[in-house]
Amino acid sequence: MSMKQEKIAILGGGNLGVAIAEGLLTKGNYDAANIYLTRRNIRSIEALRDKGLQVTTDNKLAVRESRLILLCVQPAQLPALLEEISPWLNPGQHVLISVITSISIQTIAQAVGEDFAIIRSMPNTAIAIHQSMTCLAFNEKSRGVEKEVVALFDCLGSTLVIEEELMAAAxxxxxxxxxxxxxxxxxxxxxxxxxxxxxxxxxxxxxxxxxxxxxxxxxxxxxxxxxxxxxxxxxxxxxxxxxxxxxxxxxxxxxxxxxxxxxxxxxxxxx
Missing domain, CATH: 1.10.3730.10 (ProC C-terminal domain-like)
Structure with missing residues (x-):
């Protein structure tokens, strides 16, 4: 599948989630209509709908329609989010990418299951202008999608694959x-x-x-x-x-x- 056809759900339309969405949109590697951005109150991100993004309050819809799932909520909001979307997640279909500080891959795996490809990502807000420095850590199940995920973040700046134990420093x-x-x-x-x-x-x-x-x-x-x-x-x-x-x-x-x-x-x- 080409980047243009790939469907991405960005769950959490805060500063970083919006920056990622804008970076993907302006770079042009991904089709705007295939990018879902969610937030409880979408008033502050409505302008992105005018640019072609799928802006919604429905996390389940975004997950059902997408393959790459970016978890961009606050740490305290993650348990409720994972509980909400878990029934709609399929380890054969979905790749989970977390940008959430201090949340380990194992914590996410315990909530959704050990069979998922789970990646921790630490970009910064310069991702909106394709100048992020992004560090990535992969679990064993995600080795098959490593090149794909690196390519996604490479188009938004520079990437470095690291061991998960270095994520706090990153x-x-x-x-x-x-x-x-x-x-x-x-x-x-x-x-x-x-x-x-x-x-x-x-x-x-x-x-x-x-x-x-x-x-x-x-x-x-x-x-x-x-x-x-x-x-x-x-x-x-x-x-x-x-x-x-x-x-x-x-x-x-x-x-x-x-x-x-x-x-x-x-x-x-x-x-």
Whole structure:
């Protein structure tokens, strides 16, 4: 079956579910009429119906009509959702893909049965513009659809297949990472304003510099320190600024932030 013919149900039209739907829609690999997006109250996502998506409150309908089932609800909502759709799930037909933080493959399998292909996915909201970094973990039953699922997320950014035990770390770096990098760009913008730029120009510079950083690392396949060495000169302004940032705890604070988010996810698993 081609991508155009594949039917996909996105159960949960929150920020991430909508971002996935919009990414699939704008990329054009999938037919809009074959994408189902559900939400209890569809008022906020009605505009997607005008773009050809199947917008509905009926999870059972979406499951019956689809093959790839993306679980995009909040963790607390998952048990009720799985109970609702389980009678309509068929292990020979359906592939379950969860983007839900802290919910293991085994937890889903216990609810729906051990015979299902179940994949954990951790994208981020940049999936809406085809720039997500998505990590994927597969159970044994899903090995036959690995290429298909990777291809789905590849058309929405970059993918990396990992062991499930790394999913909490992937959540911090991929999903929460969006917020962390946004905060860095905000700080760079505020610094630019303090140095004399107006807000719009400072933001434009900060955004483009961040694109350049990513592009250099990706193109040159280099380590950040190699690129840093290229712009630091003895007694120069760059090394002075870098040393002051480190003196103020820039790197340790960032790492502590990542570690704190990771600890929070680990605690969520125990609740």
């Amino acid at each position: 959540t911090v770096l991929c999903a929460s990472g969006i917020a962390f990098y946004m905060r860095f760009i905000r700080a760079a913008t505020q610094g630019g304003i303090q140095l004399g730029f107006d807000a719009a120009d400072a933001l434009k510079i900060a955004v483009q510099v961040s694109k350049g950083v990513s592009g250099l690392l990706e193109t040159n396949r280099s380590h950040p320190e190699q690129e840093i060495d290229k712009v630091t000169t003895p007694r120069g302004c760059t090394i002075a600024g870098l040393n002051e940032m480190e003196h103020q705890g820039f790197s340790p604070a960032f790492i502590r932030g990542l570690a704190t988010s990771y600890e929070r996810i680990q605690n969520m698993k125990k609740q």
